[in-house]
Amino acid sequence: MAAMTDDCLGVTHPVQEAAYFVTKSKQVAILTAAGSRELGNAIVQAVRRQHASGIRSFDVLSGLPPTTIPYTEMKISSNRYLDDNSAGVVIFTSGTTGLPKGAVMRRAYVHDSAASIADYYDVTHLDIILHVLPVHHATGVGISFLPFLVAGACIEFCSGSFDTAFIWERWKQGGLTFFSGVPTIFMRMMRHFEHHIASAPKSERDLYIKGANQFRVMLCGSSALPRPIQDFWTNIRHGKAILTRYGATEFGAVIKVGLDHRDVPDGSVGTVFPGCDVKLADGDEGEILVKSPHMFSKYVSTKPHRQMPSD
Numbered sequence: 001m002a003a004m005t006d007d008c009l010g011v012t013h014p015v016q017e018a019a020y021f022v023t024k025s026k027q028v029a030i031l032t033a034a035g036s037r038e039l040g041n042a043i044v045q046a047v048r049r050q051h052a053s054g055i056r057s058f059d060v061l062s063g064l065p066p067t068t069i070p071y072t073e074m075k076i077s078s079n080r081y082l083d084d085n086s087a088g089v090v091i092f093t094s095g096t097t098g099l100p101k102g103a104v105m106r107r108a109y110v111h112d113s114a115a116s117i118a119d120y121y122d123v124t125h126l127d128i129i130l131h132v133l134p135v136h137h138a139t140g141v142g143i144s145f146l147p148f149l150v151a152g153a154c155i156e157f158c159s160g161s162f163d164t165a166f167i168w169e170r171w172k173q174g175g176l177t178f179f180s181g182v183p184t185i186f187m188r189m190m191r192h193f194e195h196h197i198a199s200a201p202k203s204e205r206d207l208y209i210k211g212a213n214q215f216r217v218m219l220c221g222s223s224a225l226p227r228p229i230q231d232f233w234t235n236i237r238h239g240k241a242i243l244t245r246y247g248a249t250e251f252g253a254v255i256k257v258g259l260d261h262r263d264v265p266d267g268s269v270g271t272v273f274p275g276c277d278v279k280l281a282d283g284d285e286g287e288i289l290v291k292s293p294h295m296f297s298k299y300v301s302t303k304p305h306r307q308m309p310s311d
Helices: 014-024 034-051 107-120 138-142 146-150 164-173 183-197 202-212 227-236
Strands: 029-032 056-059 087-092 102-106 128-131 154-157 178-181 217-220 243-248 252-256 277-282 285-291
Touching (some): 029 034, 087 138, 107 138, 107 252, 128 164, 138 146, 146 154, 164 183, 178 183, 183 202, 183 227
Parallel strands (some): 029 056, 128 178, 178 217, 217 243
Antiparallel strands (some): 087 102, 243 252
16 A cells, blocks of 8 residues: 555644544454654544544553463464455555555455565575555555565564665665665665765765675566666666566456566566466556456445456
């Protein structure tokens, strides 16, 4: 999901924005970190005032045991497998054409789709991704989180709002292999380099450039990456381009640029992901029609999405 804009709801406060999601998805509880306790309570109060809901907010830390549970005491359920076609996670769309819609993703989205993406980018337990995208964003959970989780990779989160200076400093420290962002992030990182790093002494500047070159893969999605921004990163990374992906909340990134991008035309969003069918509604133009095994099942509070007949 892309972050919902204030224009969409006609509000300017994050509490009201969060209250919309809570109400739409019929949440019964909010789990918060200690530092977010007040925000959680504020959201609860807003929802209760508007809808007389019984929702509650819980501090996660206070509910945890005082000592670590030994792995020998952990129990694994031996019950039947859960239905992979049933609801697994709800991700809200960006709201560019109206109020954000809650896309219900199947349980298979959590593991099967994630495993296929991890395989596509050769993600292993040796990889470390610096996660800077919100996990309620389709990219933040479907690209930067679940695939790395199922592959056993390390996920390093950045707390707080996005800070270009901090990210450049973290890059300079090294030890990372993946970075995924949206065009705005790469643009802001480029501007920070031009305004604050490019004029630094060469020895210091080279450390930052080395940090940008440590990544085995850089990914970008959500919207097209402007050519000047792509050229900047390709140049600073000695010919290694940022890999573009294209898709939507409802069916994921069905078109991607692969790891071997040498023959990809400029401006291309890549090739169709294995297992997906994509075509234009009117020959060589029109709406993009997609059939994918990772298609969402329905929108929240609507009837199930009608399935296309199998071939």
